[in-house]
Amino acid sequence: MRHLYDVIIIGGGPVGLYTAKKLAQKGFKICVIERKTRVGEGVLCTGLISKEGFERFSLPVESILTQIKSFAFNSPKGQRLEYSYSAPFAFVVNREIFDYKLFESAIKDGVEYKLGVMVRSIDKDGRFYAIYGNDRKWWARSVVIATGNNYRLQKNLGLGKPPGFLYGLQVELPVNVDETNIEIYLGKDYAPGSFAWVVPVNHRGARIGTILNDADSEYLKRFIKEKFDSVDMELERNRINSKPIAYGPIKKSVQDRIIVVGEAAGQVKTTTGGGIFTGLLCADIAINYLEQALKKNRPLDGYEVEWRSALSGEFEVGKKIRRIASSINDRTLEHLFSFVKHNRFWVDLLIPKINFDYHSDFLLYCLKSFIPLLKIS
Structure with missing residues (x-):
């Protein structure tokens, strides 16, 4: 069968790319199918990743924009609580470079790619899965769905979608900031029941955003105008972007030889909406079960149990x-x-x-x- 792969991974974000690379290193024939024509294009993300995450998952240091050594909480009336560390505990990355370096690394390990392909359906075809997209067809022994916040395939397969969503809103603006410090703001005027942030990309620019129960940008506009009164014109030129963020996991993340990882499974922090660390953590679990399934014909069900045991408590506390x-x-x-x-x-x-x-x-x-x-x- 000409287009038969051990695993086809649908989605070329960090979790899909990482999963592809690690499986290829184990000797499996891997293909990533991504709907975008360019990896890392148009990503809305604060780009904040822990030092532990970089070290644990061997992430691309070329993508680092700045190192974070402190953070501060700000009350509605301006009281401030700041915490500083002697060494960086997190990094802010350029997501386009971050994703592209993961892409390059996966290619070096033998991963094949199909860019600009929208997967329409996944069907069981005898012993294999048939993946349809752009009037073409590929086969795989196993399938990984890593489609971010697109849940169409999961719903079609009966795996469900997250029980709810939060909404992240963000804009990058040229403001003078401490490039080693994150600012967190609390208050009903800016982020009711949540928080707003200012995350530096360098000493003259920051990603400014909030996470809310809906996509109302007025809260963020009000926050920016009050805290950065000199950027009105820049705010007009730089559009505030928003995206839904999974608030809780999908109903099922395994079906026979299909496995769902990352934000596609709702593996996202319910506190901050961050999903890179949790997604990569679950990818490692998935990789272990996929290896056992492909080599020894073992079931994938243990993946569901293991990742939920690792993260369900975190999600519920959030x-x-x-x-x-x-x-x-x-x-x-x-x-x-x-x-x-x-x-x-x-x-x-x-x-x-x-x-x-x-x-x-x-x-x-x-x-x-x-x-x-x-x-x-």
């Missing part, structure tokens, strides 16, 4: 915190900031709990500690 945050008013936030500023020992207790990739320990500790101040139960 949802709980968001529910609580939506009920907290600005006055209570100011009270909380004042308490921490005047009781600095809390900082020493909180800092060891902070983990850039896993938020639940830190958030649960904060929740337990500050329940009396937040007046919640």
Whole structure:
């Protein structure tokens, strides 16, 4: 069979590319089918990846724009809590370069690509799967769906879609910032029940955004005009972009020899909407089960159990915190900031709990500690 592959991966984002490379390194014949004509094109992403993520997954350092050593929380009335580290704990990347370097690396390991192809359907064809797109047909022993926030194939296969969505809004603007520091802003005027951010790409530019329950850009416009009053003309020239972000996983991520990874499976942090680390983490799990399935004819069901065991707790804590945050008013936030500023020992207790990739320990500790101040139960 001329176009038979061990695995066809549908989607050429970071999770799909990483999965393709790792499987090819294990000796499998791999093909990635991507609907875009250029890898990394038109991606809306803050591009913030932990140092641990870079090291754990051997990510392309050529994509790094700046190194992050500190972050600050800002209250609605301007109280500020800042935390600094002696060494970088995260990096901001150029996503187009990031994706393209993963693409180049996968090609070197023998991965084949079909760019500009929209996959229309996946059908079982005897012992193999037939993948249809652009009036062509390919066959595979297994299929990985890594289509980001496009859930059409999953729905057609009966795997479902995420139970809900948040909306990320962002624009990149030329503003003067500390290129080693992230600013996080809380308050009903900017991000009700959520937060806004300023993430540097260099000392004269930043990605400014928010994550909300809907795609209303007025909150972000108000935030930018109040915090950066000199960029009105730039805001007119640079359109605010938005995208839906999975808020919880899909119903099923395995069906026979089909497996779903990354944002396509809803493997996205319910706190920040970030999906690169969690997606790559689940990709590693998927790769292990795919190898066993292809070499020893073992089932893929264990993938579902393992990744949900690893992340379900994180997702549920994130949802709980968001529910609580939506009920907290600005006055209570100011009270909380004042308490921490005047009781600095809390900082020493909180800092060891902070983990850039896993938020639940830190958030649960904060929740337990500050329940009396937040007046919640």
